[in-house]
Amino acid sequence: MRRLLAAALRPAGAIGCALGVVAIALALLGASPVAVAADLADGAFGNWIAFTDTLARATPLVFCGLAVAIAFHGALWNIGADGQLIVGALAAGAIGPALGGWPHTLAIAAIIGAGGLAGAIWGGLAGWLRARRNVNEVISTIMLNFIAAQLLSWAVHGPLMEPSGAFPASRKIAAAARLQLYFPPSRVNLAMLFALALAAVCEFGLFRTAPGFELRALGRNRRASAFFGVPIARLTAGAMALSGMLAGFGGAVQISAITHRLYETISPGWGYEAIAVALVARLSPLGIVPAALLFGALDNGSQAMQRADGISPQLVYVIQALVIIALLAFDASAAGGWREAFGAGAPAEPNAGAEGGDV
Amino acid sequence: MFEAFAAATIAMATPILLAALGELLVERAGVINIGIEGAMLAGAFAAIAVAHATGGALAGVAAAIGAGAAINAIFAFVAVNLAVNQVVAGTAIDLLATGLTGVLYQRLFGATGRAFTVTPMRSIELGPLVRLPVIGRALFDQSALVYLALALVPAIAWIIGRSRFGLRLRAAGERPEAADALGLGVYRLRWIALLASGVLSGLGGAYLTLAYADTFVEGISAGRGYVALAVVIVGRWNAWGVAAASLMFGGAIALQFVLQATAATIPYQLFLALPYLLTVAVLALAGGQADAPSALGEPYVRP
Numbered sequence: 001m002r003r004l005l006a007a008a009l010r011p012a013g014a015i016g017c018a019l020g021v022v023a024i025a026l027a028l029l030g031a032s033p034v035a036v037a038a039d040l041a042d043g044a045f046g047n048w049i050a051f052t053d054t055l056a057r058a059t060p061l062v063f064c065g066l067a068v069a070i071a072f073h074g075a076l077w078n079i080g081a082d083g084q085l086i087v088g089a090l091a092a093g094a095i096g097p098a099l100g101g102w103p104h105t106l107a108i109a110a111i112i113g114a115g116g117l118a119g120a121i122w123g124g125l126a127g128w129l130r131a132r133r134n135v136n137e138v139i140s141t142i143m144l145n146f147i148a149a150q151l152l153s154w155a156v157h158g159p160l161m162e163p164s165g166a167f168p169a170s171r172k173i174a175a176a177a178r179l180q181l182y183f184p185p186s187r188v189n190l191a192m193l194f195a196l197a198l199a200a201v202c203e204f205g206l207f208r209t210a211p212g213f214e215l216r217a218l219g220r221n222r223r224a225s226a227f228f229g230v231p232i233a234r235l236t237a238g239a240m241a242l243s244g245m246l247a248g249f250g251g252a253v254q255i256s257a258i259t260h261r262l263y264e265t266i267s268p269g270w271g272y273e274a275i276a277v278a279l280v281a282r283l284s285p286l287g288i289v290p291a292a293l294l295f296g297a298l299d300n301g302s303q304a305m306q307r308a309d310g311i312s313p314q315l316v317y318v319i320q321a322l323v324i325i326a327l328l329a330f331d332a333s334a335a336g337g338w339r340e341a342f343g344a345g346a347p348a349e350p351n352a353g354a355e356g357g358d359v
Numbered sequence: 360m361f362e363a364f365a366a367a368t369i370a371m372a373t374p375i376l377l378a379a380l381g382e383l384l385v386e387r388a389g390v391i392n393i394g395i396e397g398a399m400l401a402g403a404f405a406a407i408a409v410a411h412a413t414g415g416a417l418a419g420v421a422a423a424i425g426a427g428a429a430i431n432a433i434f435a436f437v438a439v440n441l442a443v444n445q446v447v448a449g450t451a452i453d454l455l456a457t458g459l460t461g462v463l464y465q466r467l468f469g470a471t472g473r474a475f476t477v478t479p480m481r482s483i484e485l486g487p488l489v490r491l492p493v494i495g496r497a498l499f500d501q502s503a504l505v506y507l508a509l510a511l512v513p514a515i516a517w518i519i520g521r522s523r524f525g526l527r528l529r530a531a532g533e534r535p536e537a538a539d540a541l542g543l544g545v546y547r548l549r550w551i552a553l554l555a556s557g558v559l560s561g562l563g564g565a566y567l568t569l570a571y572a573d574t575f576v577e578g579i580s581a582g583r584g585y586v587a588l589a590v591v592i593v594g595r596w597n598a599w600g601v602a603a604a605s606l607m608f609g610g611a612i613a614l615q616f617v618l619q620a621t622a623a624t625i626p627y628q629l630f631l632a633l634p635y636l637l638t639v640a641v642l643a644l645a646g647g648q649a650d651a652p653s654a655l656g657e658p659y660v661r662p
Binding site (some may be wrong): 129135136138140143144147276279316317319324325333 | 391433437441442444446447448450451452453454455457458459461464465466577582585588592626629631632635636638639642643
């Protein structure tokens with residue numbers, strides 16, 4: 001318990017700092033920070049529907065947060081969870097309408113499996129390019145995000161577009177492929193449990209299995225890993241594919257449980273938000289769950305905030321950015337970086353931040 | 360048709376070239392800055408907001424320079440002085456700029472997004488050169504920012520390759536420990552490169568809102584900063600290569616204006632995705648990082 005509290009101390013401090021800065025900025029913009037905070041909290045937790053909507057908004061963040069955390073453990077900077085989620089949703093939306101005659105369980109497995117497979121291909125492509133062609137995965141994953149967005153746009157305007165529809169959206173998926181919603185009108189569904197289970201699997205895989213150990217070793221020191229015979233190329237491609245699969249699951253689940261069809265704006269940037277989620281969770285898969293809940297609550301509450309206070313929901317991006325920056329600064333200070341920054345000259349921990357193991 | 364394509368290519372290449380030349384300086388100093396997209400976006404917003412308020416394009420350009428430099432100063436403090444992971448810090452900077460410009464835009468101009476109206480920057484004709492066939496108007500009837508971008512190519516090539524400052528900059532990017540041991544001040548060199556890059560990214564943003572679109576929409580930079588990152592790799596960390604790669608990407612973007620009218624059967628999304636597809640393809644073929652500065656992306660902690 002004490003270890004848990006100690007681990008949560010820095011993220012909590014970073015979030016406090018970020019919210020403090022945003023409160024000051026809001027006051028400067030002429031809005032009341034107290035009123036904005038109250039509206040945000042009310043929108044996120046004010047009643048049963050608001051609360052369950054927060055859970056629904058946090059669910060894709062768990063999938064994408066796990067995707068980011070897995071890749072970052074191997075010092076693979078996957079900025080592409082958004083594109084991987086989009087192609088996952090695209091695959092699910094493409095096969096969903098055709099699953100009409102299928103038994104429910106099989107249809108669910110097919111639609112989620114299709115999403116995971118598409119995400120794995122998208123992430124694996126960046127991993128393969130890194131492993132075999134030495135292409136920086138940061139650039140390739142960002143580019144693949146834009147390509148995925150255009151692919152989705154083309155699909156919902158073209159081949160997948162609902163024939164009678166006025167909006168660019170795909171046909172509804174078959175009833176058999178929809179995850180059941182419990183306690184209507186809430187949107188509680190089994191995907192939330194699936195996300196929790198995946199978090200546990202990732203925690204086990206990373207910290208209790210040989211490939212997980214190898215991936216973390218790769219992240220700590222690439223050269224030493226090569227020396228000890230870690231299959232770097234296979235591990236790089238595999239970890240990126242796995243990372244993409246997790247994000248792809250997130251996209252498929254969103255189609256199967258929530259929207260039932262594809263829209264151009266299926267992701268509000270979950271893949272980018274997931275980077276903040278993963279960092280707040282200290283890249284711990286189990287820690288992703290509370291971190292995703294926090295950011296899901298901010299997202300959900302920001303809608304109410306816009307209605308009540310006229311503040312753009314993009315304020316949430318500012319909060320995410322400040323949380324990341326504050327966390328980086330806190331970590332640097334713990335590693336002695338602050339004294340370094342001002343030239344006092346005390347040696348920092350060797351390799352702090354270098355080789356990418358610590359973020 | 361070729362004239363229109365040449366003009367569109369230059370117009371599309373200019374903001375990418377400005378940003379990429381800045382990123383070139385930064386990467387030669389050993390830093391990779393994903394936040395360049397955010398610096399462009401901040402520059403684009405500051406330029407049009409100030410030009411709208413004061414009525415002067417020049418004031419807008421000055422504001423863009425300030426905004427770009429300010430955004431990069433935040434990045435420089437976190438990534439250089441605190442020596443944290445540069446990719447993660449850069450991503451945070453992008454989120455920050457996206458959020459700030461979005462919130463300020465709505466606050467200043469209402470949720471309905473009443474459009475900014477500014478007088479765009481005038482283009483300046485360079486005398487009889489304009490009458491050259493095909494490239495005349497494309498190269499010699501443009502805004503001052505285009506001429507600046509083109510003039511910066513040889514200037515930055517000279518700075519990096521021939522000047523004493525360039526030598527020091529490269530030392531910081533190749534062997535920061537050695538550079539520091541010689542008293543070159545790795546942190547200072549990286550700061551200078553990042554501030555210069557902030558200025559250039561801000562100018563690239565200003566070009567988007569003041570010379571090209573004459574308005575602001577959320578996310579107007581549309582990944583051009585990320586393309587600039589790819590341009591630096593494709594251009595093999597060399598100013599002339601960067602210029603050539605910028606023109607190639609500018610041409611890929613410009614293609615949509617020319618081909619969309621003639622080839623209506625091809626989905627327009629393919630044209631929009633083209634620069635990004637091209638980036639992945641070129642990187643896969645040209646591959647790697649063999650010419651990259653040795654210490655690129657590694658935080659330097661003073662021993």
